[in-house]
Amino acid sequence: MPTKARAHTNIALVKYWGKRDPQLMLPQTDSLSLTLDKFFTDTTVTANGNLKHDRFTINGQVVDDKNAARLASFLDIIRQLAGTDTRFNVQSINHVPTSAGLASSASAFAALAAAASKEAGCHLNRRELSRLARRGSGSATRSVYGGLVEWHRGTSDQTSFAEPVMEHVDFPLEMLAIVIDAGQKKISSRTGMQRCVETSPFYPEWRKIVTDDMIKMKTAIDAHDINRIGELAQENALRMHALTLSANPGYTYFEEQTITAMRLVDTLNDNGLPCYYTMDAGPNVKLIYNSKDRQQLIDQLAPVFGKDRLIVAKPGPGVSITQL
Numbered sequence: 260m261p262t263k264a265r266a267h268t269n270i271a272l273v274k275y276w277g278k279r280d281p282q283l284m285l286p287q288t289d290s291l292s293l294t295l296d297k298f299f300t301d302t303t304v305t306a307n308g309n310l311k312h313d314r315f316t317i318n319g320q321v322v323d324d325k326n327a328a329r330l331a332s333f334l335d336i337i338r339q340l341a342g343t344d345t346r347f348n349v350q351s352i353n354h355v356p357t358s359a360g361l362a363s364s365a366s367a368f369a370a371l372a373a374a375a376s377k378e379a380g381c382h383l384n385r386r387e388l389s390r391l392a393r394r395g396s397g398s399a400t401r402s403v404y405g406g407l408v409e410w411h412r413g414t415s416d417q418t419s420f421a422e423p424v425m426e427h428v429d430f431p432l433e434m435l436a437i438v439i440d441a442g443q444k445k446i447s448s449r450t451g452m453q454r455c456v457e458t459s460p461f462y463p464e465w466r467k468i469v470t471d472d473m474i475k476m477k478t479a480i481d482a483h484d485i486n487r488i489g490e491l492a493q494e495n496a497l498r499m500h501a502l503t504l505s506a507n508p509g510y511t512y513f514e515e516q517t518i519t520a521m522r523l524v525d526t527l528n529d530n531g532l533p534c535y536y537t538m539d540a541g542p543n544v545k546l547i548y549n550s551k552d553r554q555q556l557i558d559q560l561a562p563v564f565g566k567d568r569l570i571v572a573k574p575g576p577g578v579s580i581t582q583l
Contacts, residue, residue, distance in 0.1 A: 260582050261303050261304065261305040261378070261582070262303070262304050262305075262374045262375075262377045262378040262580065262581070262582050263301065263302065263303045263304075263374060263580070263581050263582075264301075264302050264304075264369075264370045264371075264373035264374035264377070264578055264579065264580045264581075265299055265300070265301050265302075265370060265578065265579050266299060266300055266302075266365075266366045266367075266369035266370035266373065266399075266402045266403070266577075266578040267294050267295055267296060267298060267299040267366055267402060267405070267575040267576065267577075267578075268294070268295050268298040268299065268300075268355055268363065268365050268366040268402065268575075269292035269293060269294045269295065269365050269398060269401045269402050269408065270292060270293055270295060270434060270537065270539065270545050271290050271291065271292045271398065271401075271537075271539065272291050272292060272293060272407075272476060272488065272491070272492040272495070272537065272547075273289070273290050273291040273292075273469060273472045273473055273476050273491070273492070273495050274290055274469070274495060274496065274499045274539070275287060275288050275289070275290035275397065275398075275410065275412070275469070276288075276452050276455065276465070276499045276502065277452045277453070277455060277456040277462065277465075278397065278452065278453070278456070279456075281449070281453070283393075283394065283415075283416050283419070284393045284394055284395075284396070284397045284400075284419075285412065285413065285414075285415075285416075285419050286397055286410065286412045286419070287412065287456065287466060288412055288465075288466055288469040288470065288473075289409065289410060289411055289412050289469065289470070289473050290398075290401070290409070290410045290412075290469070290473075291407065291408065291409050291410070291424065291473060291476050291477070292398070292401045292407070292408050292410070293406070293407055293408075293428075293432070293434060293574060294401070294402060294404065294405045294406060294407075294408060294574065294575045294576070294577065295434060295572040295573070295574070295575045296572055296573045296574065296575035296576070297436075297570055297571070297572035297573075297575070298354060298355035298363075298366065298436075298570075298572065299354050299355065299366050299370075299575070300351055300352065300353050300354065300355065300363070300366035300367045300369075300370045301351065301352045301354070301370065302349065302350070302351040302352075302367070302370035302371050302373075302374045303349070303350045303351075303374065304347050304348070304349050304371070304374040304375045304377075304378040305347065305348045305378065306345045306346075306347055306378050306379065307345070307346060307347065307348050308345055308346075310346035310347070310348065311346065312331070312346060313327070313330065313331045313334055313346050313347050313348070313349065314346075314347075314348045314349065315327050315330050315349045315351075316349070316350050316351070317351045317352075317353060317367075318351070318352055318353055330349065330371070333368070333371065333372075333394060333395045334347055334349075334375055336391065336394055337372075337375050337376050337379050337381065337391070338379065340376070340379070340381050340391075341376075341379035341380050341381050343379055343380070345379070347375060347378065347379075349371065349374075349375070351367060351370065351371070353366075353367065364395075364396035364398065364399065364448075365396055365398040365399045365401065365402040366399075366402050367395075367396070367399070368392050368395030368396040368399035368402075369392045369399040369400075369402035369403055369578050370578065371395060372388060372391045372392040372394075372395060372399065372403075373388060373392075373403070373578045373580050374580065376388065376391060377580050377582070385403055385404070385577070386420050386422065388403050388578070389401075389403040389404070389420045389421045389422070390416065390417070390419065390420045393419060393420070393421075397410075398410075400419070400420060400421045401421045402577075402578065403421060403577055403578050404421060404422065404423045404426055404577040404578075405423070405426050405427070405574065405575055405576040405577040406423060406424075406425050406426040406427055406428045406574050406575075407423065407424040407425040407426075407428060407480055407574070408421050408422070408423055408424060408426075409421060409422060409423075409424050409473075409477075424477060424480055425480060426577065427574075428574035429483075430483040430485070431485070431549050431550040431551060432485050432488065432547070432549075432550075432574060433547075433548060433549070433550040433553060433571065433572070433573055434545050434546065434547055434548075434571075434572045434573075435545070435546040435548070435553070435556060435557075435560075435569060435570065435571050435572070436543060436544070436545050436546075436569070436570040436572060437520050437543060437544040437545075437546070437560065437564055437568060437569060438543055438568045438569075438570065439514055439516045439517055439520070439542040439543050439544065439564075439568075440514060440516075440541075440542045440543070441543075444512060444540065444541050444542075446510055446512070446540075447540075448539075448540040451503060451506075451510065451512075451540055452540075454506045454507075454510075455502040455503060455505075455506045458506045458507040459502045459505045459506045459507075460505060461501065461502060461505050462502060465498065465499070465502060468495070468498055469495070472491055472494075472495050475487075475491055476488065476491050476492075479491060485533075485547070485548065485549050486533050486535075488535075488547060489533070489534065489535025489547040489548065490535060492535060492537045492547055493535040493536055493537060493547075495537075496536070496537040496538050496539075500512070500513070500538065512538065512540055512541050512542055513538070513542060514542040516542070516564070517538065517542045517543075517544055519563065520536065520544040520560075520563075520564070521536055521544065523559070523560070523563060524536045524544075524546060527556070527559055532552060532555060532556065532559070533548060533549065533552065534546050534547065534548040534552065534556055535547045535548070550573075553571060557569055557571075
């Protein structure tokens, strides 16, 4: 019986940007994110004993050999857990641009972990599912949960997992994505962050910054202080992107319109419309603000970027699983 899972993307408000164990996907630091309702992946997994190899399609297209090998290796972890050698047919629909800094890998691997583990006969609790999803993509560990989520870096496979800080967000925190470029980025997150870990002279200081930002961010969440949450997320994002510029060789995910968006947000803030930006590994800009200011923000942004490139997202749910 096929198993279907839906998982939503998350955007880090405090970012981890660097692994200390790429094999187990153990991060250098803790992190904290917001799961979004607007962007998600639906994945259907069917066990098929007649298959010699796993089959993967994304948005109806057969996955290339390189990515298929990565996905099959992830399914091997599930097969080991379940004590089976069954192959799977995997069909995913991404309701989010792939590899554009909108966290498509987070929703993709959280959905795959949930559907495939259930289809294989594993009975995982959410912490175990979070640990499993992490093995596919670090940020996927957070997409198992809804709302505001903390990923504990841990010291081992057993101790590195996510858990909710506030799963049902009960204050008017909202996010608006400005889609600058939905194309695939030139430098993957994995490659980019490893270069920063190995070559940026500022990386040791980054670890200290994140430790401090985590404390401040959880305090701001407890206080339901959207402006403080935004300020901290913006500072944290800028410092993360400073690492990319200071790596060897240096690089950036920003495009011209990324800078335009950042400057416009600063101007709006200076003029009394509180809003803050964050960016992951890609050119797209995400705004953090109070939902009551949504229309006013759209009115200011639409003439510059076009209304069709503005996507409003609210806090979203955790992963859901259904058997078809």
